[in-house]
Amino acid sequence: MLLISILILTGYLVGSIPTAVWYAKIFHKIDIREFGSKNAGATNSLRVLGKKAGIIVLLIDILKGIGVILLAKTLGLQADDAFLVGIAAVIGHLLPVFAGFRGGKGIATSFGIILALNPYGALLCIIVFLVIVYFTKYVSLGSLLGAFSFLIFNLFHNPTEKFFHFMCLGLFLILLFTHRENIQRLVKGTENRYPPK
DSSP: OHHHHHHHHHHHHHHTOOHHHHHHHHHHSSOGGGSTTOOOSHHHHHHHHOHHHHHHHHHHHHHHHHHHHHHHHHTTOOHHHHHHHHHHHHHHHHSOGGGTTOOOOSHHHHHHHHHHHOHHHHHHHHHHHHHHHHHHOOHHHHHHHHHHHHHHHHHHHSTTOHHHHHHHHHHHHHHHHHTHHHHHHHHHTOOOOSSOO
């Protein structure tokens, strides 16, 4: 229990590394949270700062998720407990202690968690994301449906792992909450597209 508690705290602190905020401040002298969608994530970094910034922020945020899961597994945690550490990293990304508790929306870090837990599930997420974004140009919709596909994937891939399913659902609900404004704009037809038409 002590080890799990320490790793959950570690996961939160790793997730709290505000990649987009620090990158924008160091290299562009701005607070990314005051521009574009005002979100401290890869998509807004891409829109506001360009492709290089978007790719760097995306990769580091993904690595945060991968790193905490691999650390948990290396120290002997099973998938369920490792998932808890991953969720802590996502919460850290959303509410980073190092950036005034104003973070991103958690997609990239969540993908890193999924990739470390189940590469096949991660591949499905990527395929769904790319297909949705290709046809709709809505990154938020692709991200949410990609995350949802992992939830469905696990219902069939691990039908007896009830707690793991619960964790998948919990992660998806967190992402739904962080994208609530995007969902409202999608319903109204005012959501930003990328690339813009």
